[in-house]
Amino acid sequence: MTKVLPFNLSWRFVRVWQRNLVVYRRIWLVNFFVPLLEPLLYLAAFGIGLSALVGTISFEGRELSYTAFIAPALLAITIMYNAFFENTYASFVRMYYQKTFDAMLATPLSLDEVITGEIIWGATKSLIATAIMLAVISLFGLVRYPHGLLILPLAFLGGIAFGSVGMVFTGTLPSIDMFNLPIFLFISPMFLFSGTFFPIDGLPVWVQHLAIAFPLTHLVTLTRHLCLGMFGTHLLWGVGYLFLFSLVFYPLALLTMRKRLIH
Amino acid sequence: MPPLVHDIILTRQQCAAWIIFWRKHAAMPNPARYIVEARNLTKQFGEFVAVRNISFHLLRGECLGLLGPNGAGKTSTIRMLYGFSPMTGGTLRVFGIDMRTGWRAIRFGIGVCQQENNLDPDLTVLQNLEVFARYFDIPTKSAREKADRLLRFIALENRKNDKVTTLSGGMMRRVVLARALINDPELLILDEPTTGLDPQSRHQVWERLEELRSRGLSILLTTHNMDEAERLCDRLIIMDHGRILVQGKPSQLIREYAGRDVVEVVEPSPEFRSHVKSLNLMHDNLDHRIIIYGQEGDRIFEKMTGEYCRDNCIRRMATLEDVFLRLTGRELRE
Ligand SMILES: Nc1ncnc2c1ncn2[C@@H]1O[C@H](COP(=O)(O)OP(=O)(O)OP(=O)(O)O)[C@@H](O)[C@H]1O
Numbered sequence A: 001m002t003k004v005l006p007f008n009l010s011w012r013f014v015r016v017w018q019r020n021l022v023v024y025r026r027i028w029l030v031n032f033f034v035p036l037l038e039p040l041l042y043l044a045a046f047g048i049g050l051s052a053l054v055g056t057i058s059f060e061g062r063e064l065s066y067t068a069f070i071a072p073a074l075l076a077i078t079i080m081y082n083a084f085f086e087n088t089y090a091s092f093v094r095m096y097y098q099k100t101f102d103a104m105l106a107t108p109l110s111l112d113e114v115i116t117g118e119i120i121w122g123a124t125k126s127l128i129a130t131a132i133m134l135a136v137i138s139l140f141g142l143v144r145y146p147h148g149l150l151i152l153p154l155a156f157l158g159g160i161a162f163g164s165v166g167m168v169f170t171g172t173l174p175s176i177d178m179f180n181l182p183i184f185l186f187i188s189p190m191f192l193f194s195g196t197f198f199p200i201d202g203l204p205v206w207v208q209h210l211a212i213a214f215p216l217t218h219l220v221t222l223t224r225h226l227c228l229g230m231f232g233t234h235l236l237w238g239v240g241y242l243f244l245f246s247l248v249f250y251p252l253a254l255l256t257m258r259k260r261l262i263h
Numbered sequence B: 001m002p003p004l005v006h007d008i009i010l011t012r013q014q015c016a017a018w019i020i021f022w023r024k025h026a027a028m029p030n031p032a033r034y035i036v037e038a039r040n041l042t043k044q045f046g047e048f049v050a051v052r053n054i055s056f057h058l059l060r061g062e063c064l065g066l067l068g069p070n071g072a073g074k075t076s077t078i079r080m081l082y083g084f085s086p087m088t089g090g091t092l093r094v095f096g097i098d099m100r101t102g103w104r105a106i107r108f109g110i111g112v113c114q115q116e117n118n119l120d121p122d123l124t125v126l127q128n129l130e131v132f133a134r135y136f137d138i139p140t141k142s143a144r145e146k147a148d149r150l151l152r153f154i155a156l157e158n159r160k161n162d163k164v165t166t167l168s169g170g171m172m173r174r175v176v177l178a179r180a181l182i183n184d185p186e187l188l189i190l191d192e193p194t195t196g197l198d199p200q201s202r203h204q205v206w207e208r209l210e211e212l213r214s215r216g217l218s219i220l221l222t223t224h225n226m227d228e229a230e231r232l233c234d235r236l237i238i239m240d241h242g243r244i245l246v247q248g249k250p251s252q253l254i255r256e257y258a259g260r261d262v263v264e265v266v267e268p269s270p271e272f273r274s275h276v277k278s279l280n281l282m283h284d285n286l287d288h289r290i291i292i293y294g295q296e297g298d299r300i301f302e303k304m305t306g307e308y309c310r311d312n313c314i315r316r317m318a319t320l321e322d323v324f325l326r327l328t329g330r331e332l333r334e
């Protein structure tokens, strides 16, 4: 019944995106506060608390303060969290409890457009949160410009990657409590072992190999280089990986959601 | 699924062109012009057949009622009608457009009240209508005007800035109705519009629907309320187990399947039961009562009641509920 191709896609997914924007603007203050205050919290805890213990960290031949080392990772984590949580918990609530998608499917929108709108919205939330956080971190002199501005389109790309994979879980998991599973198996290991709070070269080799498969590893590498003003063609590998990751999981998200919702 | 190329090409202009073309066409006196034309429609969920090869049509300006016990296949049928669920078999034309290829153009002309209230709880009443208007490409300014007009129509203009979660069930249902009208549909599809409402709210909804009907809107509705079906619908389809049992005007169905007058006898004596049987009358023999359906001019009731009844007899008009129960049986559905 569910045919893989063709996809029913048009620009109309923007309508779904707009709907989420209307809701977002109702509680924009809450939405702004988290990315505004979160980096301060982390920088205070890790940067001040932990840096006395850690000292400096060497990264690609440079000695970095611990604060300078983790600040870009905070950006990458924000990108991951915003899109992933939007397209898991929030999308699941809209799909399952509020029946928002069912209502949309009585209008000239296709399911593929609804899901695309949701994923693009998740990426937009990543983008907004990253922009706010970038501004805060910049105040501490931890971002080099203009390189740092490239983090914004990167946030959008990363948002699509993490949102798509989140949407695959939304399309497959039977209940909202079960999101604990992908968070435990997928998000938490990435949060810890993607070169976020310590470099991965210190880890056993097999863990390093595993870490290379994590999209967050590539995202952290990218944000770190851009924050430090280090630019090189080797960064394109990371971008390419995020593209590839999206290219696999975005169609998979459409398929799993079709299987779930179209009967 | 329609082919990709088709979907990208079918822009708003083309949808509009379709509808204009169709409207012109419809204005011509053509008796064969149907709003809905379903032929051998079938819906299967795996092995289970929810809708079996049904054929029906809906005329312009008509209100067609779909009746049937729980699980009869009403919602499954309706969902195919607005392109929500793909048909397993058969052909379906709405506004003369083939559903398989033109679902998007069709949806521009349909308003739907789904069985569950699925208003957007994140939004206010007004925002619910405005956001929905956007799905139909209605510009912001005219969306606001339409929303205001519809909120007056359902008498909820003073609640327009409230969150929908603060509304009562009846109010929500009215908002769902208003939302279904935001695109000025040609066809309104209502899946149990008044289930769970108190009599006041129910009558409110009925009055709104009667007004819409008088404006010439075509309506397809399902209901478990026989008064509603009789009051609102020009024509009825009674279905069960995914099949159409009968279709026709409410009054005609009553005459045909329940007669004119009904006598119900509570706890009838065994002699009475056999007496009724021997008279060869249309009747239902139940555990604790016997129900006899009399045709026009059947004088038999006067005789019968005098002879066998004291205070355990009720004489009343035949109703649609009699028809429904006679055709679909009295057993409970799982
Ligand atoms: N998604 C589905 N998967 C499997 N079976 C389904 C699905 N949807 C409906 N059915 C089955 O199809 C049959 C018809 O269901 P449908 O919802 O069309 O009934 P209905 O006439 O609308 O009933 P009600 O009056 O209770 O709303 C039921 O037996 C139901 O269990």
Ligand SMILES: [Mg+2]
Pocket: B074, B075, B076, B115, B191
């Ligand atoms: Mg139903």
